[in-house]
Amino acid sequence: MTIRLPGAQGALRVYEPRAEPLAVTAGTPFTSRTVFSAAHVVADPFADTTPDGPAAVDWEATLAFRRHLWSHGLGVAEAMDTAQRGMGLDWAGAAELIRRSAAEARAVGGRIACGAGTDQLAAGTPAEVRAAYEEQLAVVEESGAQAILMASRALCAAASGPDDYLEVYGHLLRQAAEPVVLHWLGPMFDPALEGYWGTSDLDAATEVFLEVIAAHPDKVDGVKVSLLDAGREVALRRRLPDGVRCYTGDDFHYPELIAGDERGFSHALLGVFDPLGPLAAQAVRVLDTGDVTGFRALLDPTVALSRHLFRAPTRFYKTGVVLLAWLAGHQAHFTMVGGLQSARSLPHLARAYELADGLGLFPDPKLAEDRMKTLLSLHGVDQ
Numbered sequence: 001m002t003i004r005l006p007g008a009q010g011a012l013r014v015y016e017p018r019a020e021p022l023a024v025t026a027g028t029p030f031t032s033r034t035v036f037s038a039a040h041v042v043a044d045p046f047a048d049t050t051p052d053g054p055a056a057v058d059w060e061a062t063l064a065f066r067r068h069l070w071s072h073g074l075g076v077a078e079a080m081d082t083a084q085r086g087m088g089l090d091w092a093g094a095a096e097l098i099r100r101s102a103a104e105a106r107a108v109g110g111r112i113a114c115g116a117g118t119d120q121l122a123a124g125t126p127a128e129v130r131a132a133y134e135e136q137l138a139v140v141e142e143s144g145a146q147a148i149l150m151a152s153r154a155l156c157a158a159a160s161g162p163d164d165y166l167e168v169y170g171h172l173l174r175q176a177a178e179p180v181v182l183h184w185l186g187p188m189f190d191p192a193l194e195g196y197w198g199t200s201d202l203d204a205a206t207e208v209f210l211e212v213i214a215a216h217p218d219k220v221d222g223v224k225v226s227l228l229d230a231g232r233e234v235a236l237r238r239r240l241p242d243g244v245r246c247y248t249g250d251d252f253h254y255p256e257l258i259a260g261d262e263r264g265f266s267h268a269l270l271g272v273f274d275p276l277g278p279l280a281a282q283a284v285r286v287l288d289t290g291d292v293t294g295f296r297a298l299l300d301p302t303v304a305l306s307r308h309l310f311r312a313p314t315r316f317y318k319t320g321v322v323l324l325a326w327l328a329g330h331q332a333h334f335t336m337v338g339g340l341q342s343a344r345s346l347p348h349l350a351r352a353y354e355l356a357d358g359l360g361l362f363p364d365p366k367l368a369e370d371r372m373k374t375l376l377s378l379h380g381v382d383q
Contacts, residue, residue: 022360036075037273038082055337070110072281088338091120102143117150162198179221305355
């Protein structure tokens with residue numbers, strides 16, 4: 001069987017899907033790295049809603065996908081940008097997601113960390129931003145999940161300089177019940193975060209970030225760095241206080257950063273591990289044995305897919321992630337909250353299918369092929 005796929009210039013080409021998926025098996029918990037997959041949400045396709053209305057979530061399908069990730073030993077990073085925070089999922093929906101997912105984690109013994117931000121606040125003073133953070137931090141802690149302090153659009157807009165960041169984060173860390181993960185999300189993921197930490201100079205911003213951590217090392221479990229700059233991440237992780245982890249959020253260079261070097265390594269908190277979950281878990285188990293070459297042999301070939309999904313404008317990577325979840329059979333439709341299924345072109349989606357199929361990511365390749373042909377047919381591509 002073959003499938004006709006549109007290329008970037010619009011011409012159709014013939015692709016022959018693979019017949020069998022990659023063989024992956026569950027195994028023991030990871031021992032050498034802490035690994036989280038940021039997880040997407042599944043929309044309710046029958047909800048009568050609008051792109052700017054409240055998100056309508058299919059809760060059972062959403063939780064089933066988290067059970068899938070936990071079954072492979074991955075932790076779930078919940079209510080992050082992969083779950084469309086600020087791009088279709090508002091704070092009310094995120095709070096419900098946190099409560100439901102944390103309860104599910106307790107029921108199945110899965111690890112979970114949840115994002116606390118300020119997206120219930122459109123704009124405000126630094127004091128109002130701090131109060132918004134406190135409200136969300138309380139929801140996360142009451143759910144029993146670990147907290148991830150997400151970057152705040154409102155703080156970026158309100159802060160007059162680095163001192164406002166030091167004050168807000170210092171206040172939050174002092175009152176946090178347990179050590180948190182600090183998330184530095186670059187503007188390629190959210191343009192509203194340009195100049196985070198009070199400056200657009202990344203070297204100066206790094207110093208502010210490190211000052212926040214140095215003042216409260218006992219309250220920082222780790223940092224999640226999403227700047228797509230491997231060299232900068234390595235330099236940062238070498239300066240972290242003892243006991244503070246670096247969780248890579250670099251969806252372009254994750255194999256080398258997780259593998260590490262003679263001076264250390266990164267743990268992982270990655271959106272691309274949503275579609276790569278089983279394969280990524282198998283690679284980390286190989287790394288647990290000390291086999292860096294085997295780890296890289298499994299994970300390096302996935303980078304082409306990840307770079308494609310996260311190509312500029314990077315913030316729309318969620319569309320490809322949900323497409324692959326549908327093709328893999330994790331949900332019954334390709335519909336997203338906020339109508340974001342329309343955010344990528346048909347050639348982009350076709351290439352995502354081809355790369356994922358080549359990796360053997362689809363448990364049922366024939367199902368994936370049939371669903372991709374349906375999508376192509378809806379866009380006028382006859383097979």
